[in-house]
Amino acid sequence: MTTAAGELRTAANKLLALTDAATPGPWATADGTIPHGHRVGTVDKTDWVAWTGAITEERSEADAAFIAAMHPGVASAIAAWLQVEAFRVLHNGRNAITHHALAVARAINGGEQR
Template sequence: MPTPAEELRAAAQKLREHAQDATPGPWRQHDTHLDLGGHTATVLSGKGNETELRAWLPTMSHEPWDETRNAWANASYIALMGPDVGADLAQWLDDTADLHEAFERGGLPPVTSAAALAVARALNGDR
C-alpha cells in the first residue's frame, strides 16, 4: 500500500502531465450561437483575433441558456479548472508530500492535509 506522500506525488505527476499536454490557458467559457440555429457552450483560449476553440459542449437546444442540459455550468467549470490551475494543484500536492515527509524524518507524526489526500485519491482513481 502506498504511503500518503507516494499517493500525493503520483497524483501530482498525473495532473502535471495532463496540464502540460493541454493547450495553455487561460481558458474561458463562451455562449456560441450556431449558424444553423441554436446555441452551444464552448471553452475558448486566447484573446481577440487569437481566440481558439478548446471544447464544445453541444446542447441541441434553441434556448440560449437551457439549464436542463447544464452545458454552460460544465463549460464554465472546465474553463475555470484549466491547465494553469492544474499546474498549481500539482505543486500543492507535491508541497504537501514534502511536508508529510519532513515531519516523518523529524520523528514527528506525519501531517497530511485530508483535502490534499482526497484530491490525490480522486486523481489516482482510488475514490
C-alpha cells in the same frame, strides 16, 4: 502499500503531465452562445478546447464555465500544492498529512476517497 506521500506525488505528476499536453490557459467560455452548443477556448480565442453540449442541454453552459475555470494553470497550482504536501509528509511524518490534499490526490488518481 502506497504511502500518502506517494499518492500525493502521483497525483501531482499526473496533473503536470496533463497540463503539459493541454492547450495552455487561461480558458474562457465563448461570448454568448453558438447554434450547436457551448464552447470553451483560450482567452485570446485562437484555440477551442471543448464543446459541452447543445444550447438546450440543461447543464451545458455551467459545464463550459467549469471547464474554463479549471484550465492548465489551475492544475499546475494544484500540482505544486500536492508536491508541497508530499514534502511535508516525508519530512514531518504521517501526522503532517493534510486529509484534504490526500482526498484531492485520490480523486485525481482515480482511487478511493477515505
